[in-house]
Amino acid sequence: MLVEFSVGNYRSFHAPVSLSMLAATKLKHPNLDANNIFTAPDGLPMLKTAAIYGANASGKSNLIRALSFMRTFVLRSSKESQAGEAIRVEPFRLSTATLHVPSYFQIVFELDGARYRYGFELDAEQVHTEWLYRSVKRESRLFVREGDEYDIASGFKEGRGLEQRTRPNALFLSVVAQWNGPLAIALLSWFRNGLELILGLNDEYYSAFTLKRCQTDSNFRQRVIALVQEADLGITHIDIEDRSLADMGIPEPLQGTLDKLLRDFNTLSDEPEALGDELRIPRAKTIHKIFDATQQVAGQVSFDLQTEESQGTQKFFYLAGYILDVLDTGKTLVIDEMEARLHPFLTRAIIALFNSPETNPKNAQLIFATHDTGLLSNQLFRRDQIWFTEKDRYGATDLYSLAEFDQPVRNDASYDKDYLAGKYGAIPFIGGLSMLFEVLADAQNA
Secondary structure (H helix, E strand, O other): EEEEEEEEEOOOOOOOEEOEOOOOOOOOOOOHHHHHEEEEOOOOOOOOEEEEEOOOOOHEEEEEEEEHHHHHHHHHHHOOOOOOOOOOOOOOOOOOOOOOOEEEEEEEEEEEEEEEEEEEEEEOOOOEEEEEEEEOOOOOEEEEEEEEEEOHHHHHHHHOOOOOOOOOOOHHHHHHHHHOOHHHHHHHHHHHHHEEEEEEOOOOHHHHHHHHHHHHHHHHHHHHHHHHHHOOOOEEEEEEEEEEOOOOOOHHHHHHHHHHHHHHHHHOOOOOOOOOOOOOOOOOEEEEEEEOOOOOEEOOOEHHHHHHOOHHHHHHHHHHHHHHHHHOOOOOOEEOOOOOOOOHHHHHHHHHHHHOOOOOOOOOEEEEEEOHHHHHHOOOOOOOHEEEEEOOOOOOOOEEOOOOOOOOOOOOOHHHHHHOOOOOOOOOOOOOOOHHHHHHHHHHOO
Protein backbone atom coordinates (compact mmCIF):
# COMPACT_ATOMS: atom_id res chain seq x y z
CA MET A 1 0.00 0.00 0.00
CA LEU A 2 1.09 3.57 -0.61
CA VAL A 3 1.64 5.59 2.56
CA GLU A 4 3.15 8.84 1.24
CA PHE A 5 4.69 10.34 -1.87
CA SER A 6 6.86 13.47 -1.92
CA VAL A 7 8.36 15.47 -4.79
CA GLY A 8 10.32 18.68 -5.16
CA ASN A 9 11.92 20.64 -8.01
CA TYR A 10 10.00 18.72 -10.67
CA ARG A 11 7.88 20.37 -13.36
CA SER A 12 5.58 22.83 -11.52
CA PHE A 13 6.76 21.76 -8.03
CA HIS A 14 9.46 24.00 -6.55
CA ALA A 15 9.58 23.30 -2.81
CA PRO A 16 8.93 19.68 -1.76
CA VAL A 17 5.28 18.69 -1.21
CA SER A 18 3.78 15.46 0.11
CA LEU A 19 0.59 13.49 -0.54
CA SER A 20 -0.21 11.31 2.47
CA MET A 21 -2.60 8.36 2.64
CA LEU A 22 -2.17 8.17 6.42
CA ALA A 23 -5.48 9.00 8.09
CA ALA A 24 -5.40 11.97 10.45
CA THR A 25 -6.16 10.43 13.85
CA LYS A 26 -7.63 13.66 15.24
CA LEU A 27 -10.34 13.69 12.57
CA LYS A 28 -13.52 11.82 13.30
CA HIS A 29 -16.14 11.27 10.59
CA PRO A 30 -18.61 8.84 12.22
CA ASN A 31 -20.49 8.13 8.97
CA LEU A 32 -17.35 7.41 6.95
CA ASP A 33 -14.58 6.08 9.16
CA ALA A 34 -15.71 2.43 9.12
CA ASN A 35 -15.64 2.32 5.31
CA ASN A 36 -12.98 4.84 4.25
CA ILE A 37 -10.24 3.79 6.68
CA PHE A 38 -8.41 0.50 7.15
CA THR A 39 -5.72 -0.55 9.60
CA ALA A 40 -2.27 -1.28 8.17
CA PRO A 41 -0.25 -4.26 9.45
CA ASP A 42 1.74 -1.90 11.68
CA GLY A 43 -1.50 -0.66 13.28
CA LEU A 44 -1.63 2.77 11.64
CA PRO A 45 -4.89 3.98 10.07
CA MET A 46 -4.75 4.32 6.28
CA LEU A 47 -7.07 5.90 3.71
CA LYS A 48 -8.57 3.89 0.87
CA THR A 49 -9.24 6.81 -1.47
CA ALA A 50 -8.05 10.34 -2.13
CA ALA A 51 -9.25 13.00 -4.58
CA ILE A 52 -7.07 15.81 -5.92
CA TYR A 53 -8.69 19.08 -7.06
CA GLY A 54 -7.28 22.21 -8.62
CA ALA A 55 -7.55 24.62 -11.51
CA ASN A 56 -6.29 23.70 -14.96
CA ALA A 57 -2.47 23.85 -15.07
CA SER A 58 -2.31 23.94 -11.26
CA GLY A 59 -0.20 20.78 -11.00
CA LYS A 60 -2.63 17.87 -10.51
CA SER A 61 -1.31 15.95 -13.49
CA ASN A 62 2.28 16.89 -12.62
CA LEU A 63 1.92 15.15 -9.26
CA ILE A 64 0.88 11.94 -11.01
CA ARG A 65 3.61 12.42 -13.63
CA ALA A 66 6.15 12.73 -10.82
CA LEU A 67 5.00 9.42 -9.38
CA SER A 68 5.13 7.90 -12.85
CA PHE A 69 8.67 9.22 -13.42
CA MET A 70 9.85 7.73 -10.13
CA ARG A 71 8.26 4.36 -10.91
CA THR A 72 9.69 4.24 -14.43
CA PHE A 73 13.18 5.31 -13.37
CA VAL A 74 13.29 2.73 -10.58
CA LEU A 75 12.28 -0.05 -12.98
CA ARG A 76 14.45 0.92 -15.93
CA SER A 77 17.47 2.97 -14.87
CA SER A 78 19.84 0.02 -14.52
CA LYS A 79 18.77 -1.58 -17.82
CA GLU A 80 18.27 1.19 -20.34
CA SER A 81 20.56 4.08 -19.50
CA GLN A 82 24.12 3.99 -20.78
CA ALA A 83 27.18 5.66 -19.29
CA GLY A 84 26.96 9.41 -19.83
CA GLU A 85 23.36 9.30 -21.07
CA ALA A 86 21.17 12.12 -19.79
CA ILE A 87 18.42 11.40 -17.26
CA ARG A 88 15.10 12.69 -18.59
CA VAL A 89 14.04 14.54 -15.46
CA GLU A 90 12.19 17.86 -15.75
CA PRO A 91 13.11 20.34 -13.00
CA PHE A 92 11.14 23.46 -12.08
CA ARG A 93 12.08 26.06 -14.69
CA LEU A 94 10.59 29.29 -13.34
CA SER A 95 13.28 30.08 -10.79
CA THR A 96 17.03 30.64 -11.08
CA ALA A 97 17.36 29.01 -7.64
CA THR A 98 16.52 25.58 -9.07
CA LEU A 99 18.83 25.64 -12.09
CA HIS A 100 21.59 23.67 -10.38
CA VAL A 101 19.58 21.87 -7.71
CA PRO A 102 18.65 18.17 -8.05
CA SER A 103 15.02 17.04 -8.23
CA TYR A 104 13.73 15.20 -5.17
CA PHE A 105 11.56 12.06 -5.00
CA GLN A 106 10.59 9.98 -1.99
CA ILE A 107 7.98 7.29 -1.46
CA VAL A 108 6.80 5.43 1.63
CA PHE A 109 4.99 2.13 1.19
CA GLU A 110 4.20 -1.08 3.05
CA LEU A 111 5.22 -4.51 1.84
CA ASP A 112 5.05 -7.85 3.67
CA GLY A 113 4.45 -6.30 7.08
CA ALA A 114 7.26 -3.74 6.86
CA ARG A 115 7.24 -0.08 5.94
CA TYR A 116 9.88 1.21 3.51
CA ARG A 117 11.01 4.78 2.88
CA TYR A 118 12.92 5.08 -0.36
CA GLY A 119 14.03 8.14 -2.30
CA PHE A 120 16.65 9.85 -4.40
CA GLU A 121 17.82 13.22 -5.68
CA LEU A 122 19.03 13.59 -9.26
CA ASP A 123 19.55 15.91 -12.17
CA ALA A 124 20.04 15.25 -15.86
CA GLU A 125 23.62 14.05 -15.31
CA GLN A 126 23.61 11.86 -12.23
CA VAL A 127 21.97 10.53 -9.10
CA HIS A 128 23.29 12.71 -6.28
CA THR A 129 21.79 10.90 -3.29
CA GLU A 130 19.75 7.75 -2.73
CA TRP A 131 18.43 6.20 0.47
CA LEU A 132 16.42 3.23 1.75
CA TYR A 133 15.01 2.75 5.27
CA ARG A 134 12.85 0.00 6.72
CA SER A 135 10.47 0.22 9.68
CA VAL A 136 9.04 -2.69 11.61
CA LYS A 137 8.93 -1.43 15.18
CA ARG A 138 11.36 1.39 14.54
CA GLU A 139 13.05 2.80 11.46
CA SER A 140 16.47 1.44 10.50
CA ARG A 141 18.78 2.45 7.68
CA LEU A 142 19.45 -0.07 4.91
CA PHE A 143 21.67 2.11 2.73
CA VAL A 144 22.52 5.71 2.01
CA ARG A 145 24.33 6.82 -1.14
CA GLU A 146 25.90 10.23 -1.52
CA GLY A 147 27.63 10.65 -4.84
CA ASP A 148 30.19 7.83 -5.06
CA GLU A 149 30.06 7.12 -1.32
CA TYR A 150 27.89 4.27 -0.03
CA ASP A 151 26.94 3.43 3.54
CA ILE A 152 25.40 -0.04 3.44
CA ALA A 153 23.98 -1.56 6.64
CA SER A 154 24.04 -5.22 7.58
CA GLY A 155 20.36 -5.47 6.71
CA PHE A 156 21.20 -4.89 3.04
CA LYS A 157 24.24 -7.14 2.58
CA GLU A 158 22.98 -8.05 -0.88
CA GLY A 159 24.13 -4.61 -2.06
CA ARG A 160 27.74 -4.93 -0.95
CA GLY A 161 30.18 -5.22 -3.80
CA LEU A 162 27.78 -3.68 -6.31
CA GLU A 163 28.71 -0.06 -5.65
CA GLN A 164 31.26 -0.04 -8.48
CA ARG A 165 28.73 -1.55 -10.86
CA THR A 166 26.34 1.36 -10.37
CA ARG A 167 26.69 4.08 -13.00
CA PRO A 168 26.25 7.71 -11.90
CA ASN A 169 23.01 7.89 -13.92
CA ALA A 170 21.50 4.67 -12.49
CA LEU A 171 19.87 3.80 -9.17
CA PHE A 172 21.69 1.54 -6.75
CA LEU A 173 18.46 -0.23 -5.79
CA SER A 174 17.79 -1.07 -9.44
CA VAL A 175 21.31 -2.41 -9.92
CA VAL A 176 21.04 -4.64 -6.84
CA ALA A 177 17.76 -6.03 -8.16
CA GLN A 178 19.41 -6.72 -11.53
CA TRP A 179 22.04 -8.75 -9.65
CA ASN A 180 19.31 -10.79 -7.94
CA GLY A 181 19.26 -9.13 -4.52
CA PRO A 182 16.10 -10.63 -2.96
CA LEU A 183 14.94 -7.54 -1.05
CA ALA A 184 15.69 -5.24 -4.00
CA ILE A 185 13.74 -7.56 -6.30
CA ALA A 186 10.79 -7.51 -3.89
CA LEU A 187 10.82 -3.70 -3.71
CA LEU A 188 11.00 -3.33 -7.49
CA SER A 189 8.17 -5.84 -7.76
CA TRP A 190 6.04 -3.48 -5.65
CA PHE A 191 6.80 -0.62 -8.04
CA ARG A 192 5.95 -2.86 -11.01
CA ASN A 193 2.94 -4.77 -9.68
CA GLY A 194 1.68 -2.93 -6.61
CA LEU A 195 1.34 0.49 -8.21
CA GLU A 196 -0.82 1.11 -11.28
CA LEU A 197 -0.91 4.52 -12.97
CA ILE A 198 -3.23 5.76 -15.69
CA LEU A 199 -2.15 9.07 -17.20
CA GLY A 200 -3.74 11.26 -19.83
CA LEU A 201 -7.02 11.02 -21.67
CA ASN A 202 -6.07 8.56 -24.41
CA ASP A 203 -7.77 5.27 -23.52
CA GLU A 204 -5.62 3.37 -26.02
CA TYR A 205 -2.63 3.66 -23.70
CA TYR A 206 -4.23 1.40 -21.10
CA SER A 207 -6.70 -0.64 -23.17
CA ALA A 208 -4.31 -3.54 -23.76
CA PHE A 209 -4.42 -4.79 -20.17
CA THR A 210 -8.19 -5.25 -20.06
CA LEU A 211 -8.36 -6.69 -23.56
CA LYS A 212 -5.59 -9.23 -22.95
CA ARG A 213 -6.92 -10.23 -19.54
CA CYS A 214 -10.45 -10.71 -20.89
CA GLN A 215 -9.06 -12.74 -23.76
CA THR A 216 -7.02 -15.14 -21.61
CA ASP A 217 -9.19 -15.37 -18.47
CA SER A 218 -12.86 -16.23 -19.07
CA ASN A 219 -13.82 -15.76 -15.42
CA PHE A 220 -12.26 -12.29 -15.39
CA ARG A 221 -14.10 -11.44 -18.62
CA GLN A 222 -17.42 -12.46 -17.06
CA ARG A 223 -16.75 -10.17 -14.11
CA VAL A 224 -15.88 -7.28 -16.44
CA ILE A 225 -19.09 -7.93 -18.37
CA ALA A 226 -21.07 -7.94 -15.11
CA LEU A 227 -19.51 -4.61 -14.12
CA VAL A 228 -20.30 -3.13 -17.55
CA GLN A 229 -23.88 -4.38 -17.32
CA GLU A 230 -24.27 -2.74 -13.91
CA ALA A 231 -23.17 0.53 -15.53
CA ASP A 232 -26.35 0.45 -17.68
CA LEU A 233 -24.54 0.76 -21.01
CA GLY A 234 -26.93 -1.53 -22.90
CA ILE A 235 -24.26 -4.21 -23.38
CA THR A 236 -25.19 -7.84 -22.75
CA HIS A 237 -21.91 -9.52 -23.66
CA ILE A 238 -18.39 -8.80 -24.89
CA ASP A 239 -16.35 -10.90 -27.30
CA ILE A 240 -12.59 -10.52 -27.77
CA GLU A 241 -11.00 -11.50 -31.04
CA ASP A 242 -7.50 -11.23 -32.49
CA ARG A 243 -7.17 -9.22 -35.68
CA SER A 244 -4.19 -8.84 -37.95
CA LEU A 245 -3.11 -5.46 -39.28
CA ALA A 246 -4.61 -6.43 -42.65
CA ASP A 247 -7.93 -7.36 -41.00
CA MET A 248 -8.03 -3.91 -39.42
CA GLY A 249 -7.94 -2.29 -42.87
CA ILE A 250 -4.44 -0.83 -42.54
CA PRO A 251 -2.88 -0.28 -45.98
CA GLU A 252 -0.17 -2.80 -46.80
CA PRO A 253 2.65 -0.20 -47.18
CA LEU A 254 2.01 0.90 -43.57
CA GLN A 255 1.71 -2.55 -42.04
CA GLY A 256 5.46 -3.15 -41.84
CA THR A 257 6.12 0.23 -40.25
CA LEU A 258 3.33 -0.19 -37.70
CA ASP A 259 4.43 -3.75 -36.92
CA LYS A 260 7.95 -2.50 -36.11
CA LEU A 261 6.67 0.38 -33.97
CA LEU A 262 4.39 -1.90 -31.95
CA ARG A 263 7.15 -4.45 -31.40
CA ASP A 264 9.60 -1.75 -30.34
CA PHE A 265 7.01 -0.36 -27.90
CA ASN A 266 6.47 -3.87 -26.50
CA THR A 267 10.17 -4.27 -25.73
CA LEU A 268 10.05 -1.08 -23.63
CA SER A 269 7.23 -2.34 -21.42
CA ASP A 270 7.97 -3.49 -17.88
CA GLU A 271 7.07 -7.07 -18.79
CA PRO A 272 7.37 -7.55 -22.57
CA GLU A 273 5.33 -10.42 -23.94
CA ALA A 274 6.33 -12.87 -26.65
CA LEU A 275 4.99 -11.79 -30.05
CA GLY A 276 4.48 -14.26 -32.88
CA ASP A 277 5.56 -13.96 -36.50
CA GLU A 278 2.27 -12.30 -37.40
CA LEU A 279 1.37 -9.50 -35.06
CA ARG A 280 -2.25 -9.81 -33.94
CA ILE A 281 -4.09 -7.22 -31.86
CA PRO A 282 -7.04 -8.00 -29.58
CA ARG A 283 -10.28 -6.24 -30.49
CA ALA A 284 -13.49 -6.08 -28.47
CA LYS A 285 -16.99 -6.59 -29.84
CA THR A 286 -19.92 -5.51 -27.70
CA ILE A 287 -23.21 -7.43 -28.00
CA HIS A 288 -26.57 -5.61 -27.87
CA LYS A 289 -30.13 -6.92 -28.02
CA ILE A 290 -32.33 -6.34 -31.08
CA PHE A 291 -36.07 -5.75 -30.51
CA ASP A 292 -39.00 -6.29 -32.86
CA ALA A 293 -42.05 -4.08 -33.39
CA THR A 294 -43.66 -5.44 -30.20
CA GLN A 295 -40.54 -4.67 -28.16
CA GLN A 296 -39.69 -8.36 -27.81
CA VAL A 297 -36.10 -9.54 -28.12
CA ALA A 298 -35.59 -10.63 -31.72
CA GLY A 299 -31.85 -11.29 -31.75
CA GLN A 300 -28.58 -9.57 -31.14
CA VAL A 301 -26.06 -7.42 -32.95
CA SER A 302 -22.34 -6.79 -32.35
CA PHE A 303 -20.64 -3.40 -32.34
CA ASP A 304 -16.93 -2.69 -32.63
CA LEU A 305 -16.01 -1.17 -29.27
CA GLN A 306 -13.40 1.19 -30.65
CA THR A 307 -15.36 2.61 -33.60
CA GLU A 308 -19.04 2.11 -32.79
CA GLU A 309 -19.33 2.68 -29.05
CA SER A 310 -19.13 6.02 -27.25
CA GLN A 311 -15.87 7.20 -25.75
CA GLY A 312 -17.42 6.95 -22.30
CA THR A 313 -18.29 3.27 -22.89
CA GLN A 314 -14.77 2.59 -24.13
CA LYS A 315 -13.19 4.25 -21.11
CA PHE A 316 -15.38 2.44 -18.59
CA PHE A 317 -14.67 -0.93 -20.20
CA TYR A 318 -10.92 -0.35 -20.24
CA LEU A 319 -10.99 0.94 -16.65
CA ALA A 320 -13.08 -2.02 -15.50
CA GLY A 321 -10.18 -4.41 -15.98
CA TYR A 322 -7.85 -2.31 -13.86
CA ILE A 323 -10.47 -1.76 -11.16
CA LEU A 324 -11.18 -5.47 -10.74
CA ASP A 325 -7.50 -6.39 -10.81
CA VAL A 326 -6.59 -3.78 -8.20
CA LEU A 327 -9.49 -4.78 -5.93
CA ASP A 328 -8.49 -8.44 -6.27
CA THR A 329 -4.86 -7.85 -5.34
CA GLY A 330 -4.89 -4.87 -2.96
CA LYS A 331 -2.84 -2.62 -5.23
CA THR A 332 -2.78 1.17 -5.42
CA LEU A 333 -4.44 2.67 -8.52
CA VAL A 334 -3.68 6.28 -9.52
CA ILE A 335 -5.78 7.89 -12.27
CA ASP A 336 -5.52 11.31 -13.88
CA GLU A 337 -8.78 12.98 -14.96
CA MET A 338 -10.81 10.01 -13.78
CA GLU A 339 -14.19 11.62 -14.42
CA ALA A 340 -13.46 12.54 -18.05
CA ARG A 341 -16.15 11.07 -20.34
CA LEU A 342 -17.84 9.26 -17.44
CA HIS A 343 -21.24 10.11 -15.98
CA PRO A 344 -20.93 11.39 -12.38
CA PHE A 345 -22.94 8.39 -11.15
CA LEU A 346 -20.34 6.04 -12.65
CA THR A 347 -17.49 7.93 -11.00
CA ARG A 348 -19.27 7.73 -7.64
CA ALA A 349 -19.86 4.02 -8.15
CA ILE A 350 -16.14 3.43 -8.76
CA ILE A 351 -15.23 5.30 -5.57
CA ALA A 352 -17.86 3.33 -3.65
CA LEU A 353 -16.24 0.06 -4.74
CA PHE A 354 -12.99 1.11 -3.06
CA ASN A 355 -14.59 2.55 0.06
CA SER A 356 -16.67 -0.57 0.75
CA PRO A 357 -15.18 -3.36 2.91
CA GLU A 358 -17.39 -5.83 1.02
CA THR A 359 -16.06 -5.01 -2.46
CA ASN A 360 -12.57 -4.04 -1.27
CA PRO A 361 -11.61 -6.69 1.33
CA LYS A 362 -7.88 -6.41 0.50
CA ASN A 363 -7.82 -2.64 1.06
CA ALA A 364 -6.83 -1.51 -2.41
CA GLN A 365 -6.32 2.24 -2.77
CA LEU A 366 -7.62 4.71 -5.34
CA ILE A 367 -6.01 8.12 -5.86
CA PHE A 368 -7.35 10.32 -8.63
CA ALA A 369 -7.25 13.86 -10.01
CA THR A 370 -10.59 15.39 -10.92
CA HIS A 371 -12.62 18.52 -11.62
CA ASP A 372 -15.93 16.91 -10.60
CA THR A 373 -17.12 19.06 -7.70
CA GLY A 374 -20.13 16.76 -7.31
CA LEU A 375 -17.76 14.39 -5.52
CA LEU A 376 -16.83 17.06 -2.96
CA SER A 377 -19.23 15.73 -0.37
CA ASN A 378 -18.99 15.10 3.36
CA GLN A 379 -21.04 11.97 2.66
CA LEU A 380 -18.29 10.57 0.42
CA PHE A 381 -14.92 11.78 1.72
CA ARG A 382 -13.25 12.65 4.98
CA ARG A 383 -11.43 15.97 4.99
CA ASP A 384 -8.00 14.27 4.82
CA GLN A 385 -9.09 12.50 1.63
CA ILE A 386 -9.59 15.78 -0.25
CA TRP A 387 -6.47 17.44 -1.66
CA PHE A 388 -5.88 20.63 -3.62
CA THR A 389 -3.15 21.89 -5.94
CA GLU A 390 -2.69 25.64 -6.30
CA LYS A 391 -0.01 27.70 -8.01
CA ASP A 392 1.43 30.77 -6.34
CA ARG A 393 2.27 34.01 -8.13
CA TYR A 394 5.67 32.59 -9.07
CA GLY A 395 4.24 29.57 -10.90
CA ALA A 396 5.04 26.99 -8.19
CA THR A 397 2.49 24.37 -7.13
CA ASP A 398 1.48 23.87 -3.52
CA LEU A 399 -0.34 20.73 -2.35
CA TYR A 400 -2.54 20.64 0.74
CA SER A 401 -5.53 18.76 2.13
CA LEU A 402 -8.83 19.97 3.51
CA ALA A 403 -7.66 18.77 6.92
CA GLU A 404 -4.73 21.22 7.04
CA PHE A 405 -6.52 24.56 7.31
CA ASP A 406 -5.67 26.71 10.33
CA GLN A 407 -9.38 27.35 10.78
CA PRO A 408 -10.73 23.77 10.84
CA VAL A 409 -13.40 22.90 8.29
CA ARG A 410 -16.53 21.41 9.82
CA ASN A 411 -17.57 17.87 8.95
CA ASP A 412 -21.00 19.13 7.92
CA ALA A 413 -19.69 21.91 5.69
CA SER A 414 -20.80 22.08 2.06
CA TYR A 415 -17.45 21.18 0.57
CA ASP A 416 -18.52 21.68 -3.04
CA LYS A 417 -20.17 25.07 -2.55
CA ASP A 418 -17.36 26.36 -0.35
CA TYR A 419 -14.75 25.21 -2.87
CA LEU A 420 -16.49 26.94 -5.77
CA ALA A 421 -16.84 30.04 -3.60
CA GLY A 422 -13.06 30.13 -3.25
CA LYS A 423 -12.85 29.30 0.46
CA TYR A 424 -10.30 26.54 -0.10
CA GLY A 425 -8.35 28.15 -2.93
CA ALA A 426 -7.25 25.96 -5.87
CA ILE A 427 -9.74 27.52 -8.31
CA PRO A 428 -9.03 29.57 -11.44
CA PHE A 429 -9.38 33.33 -11.19
CA ILE A 430 -11.03 34.04 -14.51
CA GLY A 431 -11.21 37.61 -15.70
CA GLY A 432 -13.99 39.06 -17.79
CA LEU A 433 -13.71 36.98 -20.94
CA SER A 434 -16.47 39.04 -22.55
CA MET A 435 -14.21 42.10 -22.33
CA LEU A 436 -11.82 40.36 -24.73
CA PHE A 437 -14.50 40.25 -27.41
CA GLU A 438 -15.35 43.89 -26.76
CA VAL A 439 -11.71 44.87 -27.22
CA LEU A 440 -11.50 42.84 -30.45
CA ALA A 441 -14.71 44.41 -31.72
CA ASP A 442 -13.43 47.92 -30.96
CA ALA A 443 -10.17 47.10 -32.76
CA GLN A 444 -12.04 45.92 -35.85
CA ASN A 445 -14.25 48.99 -35.90
CA ALA A 446 -11.37 51.40 -35.45
